[in-house]
Amino acid sequence: MTGPARTGGSAPDERAGGARVGGVRQAGGVLVLVSRAVGGGAAPVRVRGVDDEAPHGVVGREAAPRWVWADTSAWYPRLLADGVRVERCLDLRLAHRVVRLAPGVSASPVATGPRGEFDGPTPAAPGAGDDALFAVDDRDAAPDEAACRAEVAALDQALSSEQAPDGAPDPAPDRAVALARLRLLLAAESAGALAAAEMHHAGVPWDTAAHDDVLRGLLGPRPRPGQRPVRLEELATAVREALDAPTLNPDSLPDVLRALRRVGLPVTSTRQWELEHLDHPAIAPLLEYKKLSRLHSANGWAWLDGWVDGGRFRPEYVVGGVVTGRWGSSGGGALQLPRQLRGAVRADPGWRLVVADAAQLEPRVLAGLARDERLAAAGRGHDLYGAMVDAGVVAERALAKVGMLGALYGGTTGPSAAVLPRLARAYPDALGFVEAAARAGERGEVVATLLGRGSPPPDEAWLASQARALSDEAGAREESRARTVSRGWGRFTRNFVVQGTAAEWALAWIAQVRRRLWAMGESGPAGRAPAPFARRPHLVYFLHDELVVHAPADLAPAVADEVRAAAAAAGRLLFGDFPVEFPLTAGVAERYGDAKG
DNA sequence: GCAATAAGCGCG
DNA sequence: AAAGCGCGCTTATTGC
Numbered sequence: 001m002t003g004p005a006r007t008g009g010s011a012p013d014e015r016a017g018g019a020r021v022g023g024v025r026q027a028g029g030v031l032v033l034v035s036r037a038v039g040g041g042a043a044p045v046r047v048r049g050v051d052d053e054a055p056h057g058v059v060g061r062e063a064a065p066r067w068v069w070a071d072t073s074a075w076y077p078r079l080l081a082d083g084v085r086v087e088r089c090l091d092l093r094l095a096h097r098v099v100r101l102a103p104g105v106s107a108s109p110v111a112t113g114p115r116g117e118f119d120g121p122t123p124a125a126p127g128a129g130d131d132a133l134f135a136v137d138d139r140d141a142a143p144d145e146a147a148c149r150a151e152v153a154a155l156d157q158a159l160s161s162e163q164a165p166d167g168a169p170d171p172a173p174d175r176a177v178a179l180a181r182l183r184l185l186l187a188a189e190s191a192g193a194l195a196a197a198e199m200h201h202a203g204v205p206w207d208t209a210a211h212d213d214v215l216r217g218l219l220g221p222r223p224r225p226g227q228r229p230v231r232l233e234e235l236a237t238a239v240r241e242a243l244d245a246p247t248l249n250p251d252s253l254p255d256v257l258r259a260l261r262r263v264g265l266p267v268t269s270t271r272q273w274e275l276e277h278l279d280h281p282a283i284a285p286l287l288e289y290k291k292l293s294r295l296h297s298a299n300g301w302a303w304l305d306g307w308v309d310g311g312r313f314r315p316e317y318v319v320g321g322v323v324t325g326r327w328g329s330s331g332g333g334a335l336q337l338p339r340q341l342r343g344a345v346r347a348d349p350g351w352r353l354v355v356a357d358a359a360q361l362e363p364r365v366l367a368g369l370a371r372d373e374r375l376a377a378a379g380r381g382h383d384l385y386g387a388m389v390d391a392g393v394v395a396e397r398a399l400a401k402v403g404m405l406g407a408l409y410g411g412t413t414g415p416s417a418a419v420l421p422r423l424a425r426a427y428p429d430a431l432g433f434v435e436a437a438a439r440a441g442e443r444g445e446v447v448a449t450l451l452g453r454g455s456p457p458p459d460e461a462w463l464a465s466q467a468r469a470l471s472d473e474a475g476a477r478e479e480s481r482a483r484t485v486s487r488g489w490g491r492f493t494r495n496f497v498v499q500g501t502a503a504e505w506a507l508a509w510i511a512q513v514r515r516r517l518w519a520m521g522e523s524g525p526a527g528r529a530p531a532p533f534a535r536r537p538h539l540v541y542f543l544h545d546e547l548v549v550h551a552p553a554d555l556a557p558a559v560a561d562e563v564r565a566a567a568a569a570a571g572r573l574l575f576g577d578f579p580v581e582f583p584l585t586a587g588v589a590e591r592y593g594d595a596k597g
Numbered sequence: 598g599c600a601a602t603a604a605g606c607g608c609g
Numbered sequence: 610a611a612a613g614c615g616c617g618c619t620t621a622t623t624g625c
Contacts, residue, residue, distance in 0.1 A: 252621065253604060271605065294606060297619055322616060326609085333618055336607040361609095409613030416613070488612070495614040499609095544609045544615095602623075608616080 066090060068152060070118070070143045072193035072319075080201040083531035085518070091190045092143070092151045093118050094320050098185060099158050101454040103446055104178040108158035110151075117143045118151055159183050178452055184573065185451035185504060189320060191511035195539055196317035196327065198514070202533050203312025204345055204540050205353075205550060207591075211304055211344035218292055218340075222301050229296060235289040242282035250289050298333060299341055307332035311528070313345075317542070324496055325453050325503035326544060335543055342593035345541070345548070348528045352556035354537075354549040355595035356563045356586040358509070360384045361545040363404050363430075364582055365502045368575040369450055370433035374426065376580040393426040394419055407431055408498050410438060410491035434494045441493025442486045449500035450574055455493050462489060501574070505582070506545060508573045512566035513547065514539060517559065523552040541592070548592055556588045 067089040069075045079086060096118035099110045106112075143151070159179050215222070220230035228236065240248045245259040253270050260267050265278055272290065275283055307313055313332060321328025329335045337345075347353045363384055367375035378387040385400040394400045399415060403423050406416030407430075424431040437447045444466065446455045462485060468474055469482030522535035529538060529550065537551035537559050551559045564584055571582045587595035 249621095254622080269604080290605085294619085298607070298617095324615065326615070328616065330617080333607075335609075336617060338607060406613060409615095411613040413612080484612070491613065492615090499615065502609095546609080598625105600623105600625085602621105604621090605619095607618085609614105 068092065068148070070148055072190065072197055074142070076194060076197040077201065080197060085532045086194055089190050089194055090186065091193045092148060094189045094193060095155050095186045096151060097320060098182070098189065098453055099155060101456065102182055102452045103448050103454045104182060104452045105158045110154045110158050117147060181450065182452040185453060188504065188507035188511055191514065192507045193319045195510050195514045195542070196319050199539050199542065200314050200316055202529055202538050202540055202550065203314040205348055206308045206311055206313045207344045207346035208304060208308055208311065210346060211341060214341060214344065215300060219296055232289060232292055232296065235285045235292070238285035239282050239289060242280070242285065250286065251293065256286070295338065295340065299338055303332065323456055324500040325449065326499065327542065339593070343591050345592035347550060347590050350524065350553055351527055352551055352553045352588050352590060353592055353595060354551055354556055354559045354563060354586065354588055355592055356547055356584045358545040358567060359583050359585060361505065361582070362408055362498050362502050364580055365505055366408070366430050366434065366498050368578055368580040369497065369501050370430045371578055372427050372429035375430045376578065380579065380581050382583050391426070393422055407434055408495060410494050434498065437497045438490035438494035442490035447493045447497050449497055449504055451504045453500050455496045458489055502545065505570050505574055508570035509567055510539065510542060510547060512569045513549070513563055516562040516566055517549065520555060520558065520562065523555050527552065560586045560588055
């Protein structure tokens with residue numbers, strides 16, 4: 001078995017940007033530009049590479065430098081390792097990928113040109129265990145100086161509102177707005193990339209003993225490698241007895257399915273929701289086995305060994321890793337930390353965690369996106385769903401929630417679908433907006449978020465299935481199949497506009513938080529956090545609509561205020577004067593999970 | 598024997 | 610009959 005540490009062995013500072021030669025990092029031909037504005041034409045200062053010229057000196061010479069580089073995740077970790085913080089940057093690879101798919105600039109050379117070195121992911125450097133013979137010299141893969149300069153110019157041209165298309169004297173006002181929004185998106189993505197690298201650098205403060213306590217309480221003492229914990233072994237025995245299957249392996253799905261059917265249970269899978277309503281003595285221990293087994297394998301002692309080091313969990317965030325613009329993560333399952341274990345996230349002595357969570361983010365984003373005054377009004381206050389009940393739209397809060405989720409995801413069955421007509425009557429602009437996005441997707445069109453991120457076009461297979469259904473000899477089966485596929489894509493585009501715009505709000509929020517935290521300055525004696533954060537509040541965790549700041553205790557209440565102010569600022573950045581609010585539940589605590597609004 | 602896939606479940 | 614979106618990770622199984 002390869003352990004989790006092995007899987008995540010390529011730390012970002014071992015990635016492209018310089019090749020490892022004989023264990024010594026070489027700067028290679030990768031360019032770092034420093035300019036005063038994003039693609040603003042200011043003469044860049046060239047840094048030949050952070051190994052060649054001390055970055056501290058370069059930053060010090062510039063008033064408000066904006067670093068321009070091919071890839072934040074390739075460069076920034078090394079600056080941070082030297083204790084250097086970058087205030088602003090332009091990440092060319094992230095920018096390129098946004099412009100490539102943005103419907104608003106689909107005619108620009110960046111969008112129409114062939115796939116190039118800014119389209120792909122960061123080339124992974126060879127891991128520690130790989131054979132040197134097959135190691136890739138990533139100097140070939142990393143864009144060189146000329147490529148970076150050309151990319152800056154191409155982005156500049158694509159996003160410039162100075163130049164109207166087709167030689168028209170002035171760009172249309174709405175086009176100027178669209179371009180300004182795209183520029184904001186690029187800035188937000190880049191700021192997010194900085195925050196992501198900083199969070200990896202700082203790490204999540206992790207209380208290994210508390211984690212171990214949770215595991216021992218639920219599973220029993222740590223077993224020898226390859227052995228089941230005692231609690232799991234007990235449950236396995238109970239399941240075997242209840243099913244009269246002495247050799248049953250509870251980890252084998254076909255095995256379990258066969259055994260359940262043999263005792264007469266009409267199951268087609270071993271999914272929790274299918275099992276939980278069955279009345280049989282094997283079900284309870286089986287479900288508990290599955291739950292605990294999951295905890296053991298995904299976040300058990302092996303996870304602790306592999307991912308927590310020196311009291312810090314350091315996941316790698318993948319900015320722009322999800323089509324909608326959300327972040328992904330790699331290593332340790334950072335975005336799936338079970339709630340059970342959040343008590344193991346614990347502030348250092350003399351420090352606190354500030355935990356903030358945007359309440360009902362997606363419905364509020366939809367209200368702003370669709371400029372739905374009535375939905376925005378329902379969200380003015382803390383509980384949007386409660387306000388929907390008070391407005392007489394639905395009878396109870398649970399229905400408001402499930403109905404709204406159905407509208408966002410495209411639910412077609414159950415109580416969610418049942419209340420949709422009421423929501424459509426109460427909030428025609430909001431519901432009409434997601435409905436239009438769904439219809440566009442069904443037709444094979446692309447849709448866009450508020451700031452202009454485009455959805456990926458449907459692939460060849462999608463187009464082929466639609467074409468087949470339209471041909472004369474298409475049978476009923478083919479037509480129904482094509483309809484199913486088309487509706488599936490409509491659900492994706494429906495959700496894309498909301499999830500993607502929510503991700504943009506979150507980027508703006510985190511960018512604001514990051515800036516405001518730095519502006520708070522230093523406090524108290526140096527803690528365990530690495531430079532440049534040893535005496536400063538800093539972000540340590542981000543989860544779509546939730547963030548955690550690690551702060552010196554005396555600053556924590558002020559940090560909570562800044563986080564709230566940042567949310568309001570993010571709302572104004574995206575939605576201007578439109579009266580949509582973004583309340584947070586924010587609290588100060590020693591442990592993540594203890595924080596209350 | 599190793600790589601890809603499926604099932605299932607954790608998170609929002 | 611089934612089909613509410615987006616992910617990452619682990620294990621067992623299948624495929625080459």
